[in-house]
Amino acid sequence: MMYASRLSRPLAQSMTRGKSSLPARALQALRGSTKSADAGNKVKAPIVNNDKVKAAFKGDSSTKSTKVVDTALGNLSSNKATPPPPLPDTAKAETVKESAPTKKEDKDLLTRKSAIQTAQIIASENAPSPSSSPSPESAVIQPPAVNFSEFAPRIVVIGVGGAGGNAVNNMIARSLGGVEFLAINTDAQHLSTTLTDNRLQIGTSTTAGLGCGANPDAGRMAAEESKDEILDKVKDAHMVFITAGMGGGTGTGAASVVADLCYAEGILTVGVVTKPFRFEGTHRMRLASEGVERLQSCVDTMIVIPNQNLFDLVDKKTSLMDSFSLADDVLLAGVKSITDLMTNPGLINLDFADVQSVMSGMGNAMLGTGQASGESRALEAAEQALSNPLLGTTGVKSAKGMLVNITGGKDMTLFEVDEAAQKLIEQVEDENANIIFGSAYDHSLEGSIRVSVVATGIEEDEEKSK
Numbered sequence: 001m002m003y004a005s006r007l008s009r010p011l012a013q014s015m016t017r018g019k020s021s022l023p024a025r026a027l028q029a030l031r032g033s034t035k036s037a038d039a040g041n042k043v044k045a046p047i048v049n050n051d052k053v054k055a056a057f058k059g060d061s062s063t064k065s066t067k068v069v070d071t072a073l074g075n076l077s078s079n080k081a082t083p084p085p086p087l088p089d090t091a092k093a094e095t096v097k098e099s100a101p102t103k104k105e106d107k108d109l110l111t112r113k114s115a116i117q118t119a120q121i122i123a124s125e126n127a128p129s130p131s132s133s134p135s136p137e138s139a140v141i142q143p144p145a146v147n148f149s150e151f152a153p154r155i156v157v158i159g160v161g162g163a164g165g166n167a168v169n170n171m172i173a174r175s176l177g178g179v180e181f182l183a184i185n186t187d188a189q190h191l192s193t194t195l196t197d198n199r200l201q202i203g204t205s206t207t208a209g210l211g212c213g214a215n216p217d218a219g220r221m222a223a224e225e226s227k228d229e230i231l232d233k234v235k236d237a238h239m240v241f242i243t244a245g246m247g248g249g250t251g252t253g254a255a256s257v258v259a260d261l262c263y264a265e266g267i268l269t270v271g272v273v274t275k276p277f278r279f280e281g282t283h284r285m286r287l288a289s290e291g292v293e294r295l296q297s298c299v300d301t302m303i304v305i306p307n308q309n310l311f312d313l314v315d316k317k318t319s320l321m322d323s324f325s326l327a328d329d330v331l332l333a334g335v336k337s338i339t340d341l342m343t344n345p346g347l348i349n350l351d352f353a354d355v356q357s358v359m360s361g362m363g364n365a366m367l368g369t370g371q372a373s374g375e376s377r378a379l380e381a382a383e384q385a386l387s388n389p390l391l392g393t394t395g396v397k398s399a400k401g402m403l404v405n406i407t408g409g410k411d412m413t414l415f416e417v418d419e420a421a422q423k424l425i426e427q428v429e430d431e432n433a434n435i436i437f438g439s440a441y442d443h444s445l446e447g448s449i450r451v452s453v454v455a456t457g458i459e460e461d462e463e464k465s466k
Helices: 004-014 025-033 050-056 063-077 102-125 163-172 215-225 227-234 250-264 281-297 306-313 320-343 352-357 377-386 414-425
Strands: 155-160 181-187 198-200 239-243 268-275 301-306 363-373 401-408 434-439 448-455
Touching: 004 227, 025 155, 050 155, 050 268, 155 163, 155 227, 155 320, 163 239, 163 306, 163 320, 163 414, 181 227, 181 281, 198 301, 215 227, 215 250, 215 281, 227 250, 239 250, 239 320, 239 352, 239 377, 250 268, 268 281, 268 306, 268 352, 301 306, 301 320, 301 434, 306 320, 306 414, 320 352, 320 363, 320 401, 320 448, 352 401, 352 448, 377 414, 377 434, 377 448, 401 414, 414 448
Parallel strands: 155 181, 155 239, 181 198, 239 268, 268 301, 301 363, 401 434
Antiparallel strands: 363 448, 401 448
16 A cells, blocks of 8 residues: 555645546545455455446546546456556656646646545555454354253252241251252241241231141142242252141141142152151141141152151250251251252262152152261161161162162272172162162261162051051
8 A cells, every 4th residue: 555655645635625636426436336355354455346437437538547547447456466557658757746737748647646546545445454353254153152050950848837947947057059948838927937038928818827727728728829829939840859747737738739739740749748746646646647648649759757766866865956956857868868969970970860760659768878987887877878767667678769879088999889889789679679879979078988878669568667
């Protein structure tokens, strides 16, 4: 563009004073008919509509002007930086000055220079910057970012009634992760004490927020009144744990309605409930048994914890609050063993489909967790998991499915994993039982091993001890 920069000031002055050697319509045609092209950050010559420019010179009958325009258009149509046409012989002997023309030859020369200069100026105005973005063809197409957390299973723990809300509070206080919490109750006062903001008061018209008065029918009607709200809370969930205390009003009556809604939506539904102490009377025990029977018909897997078995774990100095926390810890350990397998990367990784294959439509189940250290820690942890005092004499002999999670620190060996697994397998009589193992690393368990077991499909005769 050296020619344009050298002659731009005289041309601009000439155009400003209205003395441009080009006709005004020619200049307008040149400006309006140029286009810039950019391919791979290489600046190409502008594309000029020759016919429009030539048509603008119809009013100028000068033969030299026509030749000048043809030369300028030819230079712009090529992709080469063509220098100006040679000066006439009369101008080679002397330097052409930038003053006003005095001879006819000089006037023709300025006319030719003006045409070339004007075309170059227009080209520089329309040419893209060398720093402009590359063409779409040269740009590298990056694949869209994928948020893999969107594909994690959504697990919801639903506490129904007072006992269910207490269990939810215990899990939140113990910092259980990987799950969502939902508290459902007819008692507005107790509902306000839950540690989760995800609360739902059901049956506002039926109970007016005052509870059910140990009437399971009132709890059932309250849940049926709030079916739409319950469904809205659990939609898109993959798995739900429904925890409640049997024998009262809300938990006994509403838990089965909540479970039925989840089960109908295709959600893997697990019920974890407690049965009352003996000192609570036969009437409450009868209500609890009826509630367990109704709930069992609309869940995939059912786990029942008799509160009476707490006496096998406590002594006379154990407080009432600590005693109930032991029962809540059974639910906490069971939920944690399952969620850790699905949400935490493991040495032997398991996914939600594995859990579903073991727990879907399997009926009665047993949860057990054991942790030990020392020389025989793997074997001791497995034995503890199989003999959970809270579950009574419930065994895993008739189990049709078993989910095992063995977790330890960096010092956990392959032989220890094998020893714990063999101990668990020996207890299952069914050779075709679906047994799935998972193993994970936890730096906090350095020197210890934790074994968690979820056995499903247990036959009824092993449940009579409850």
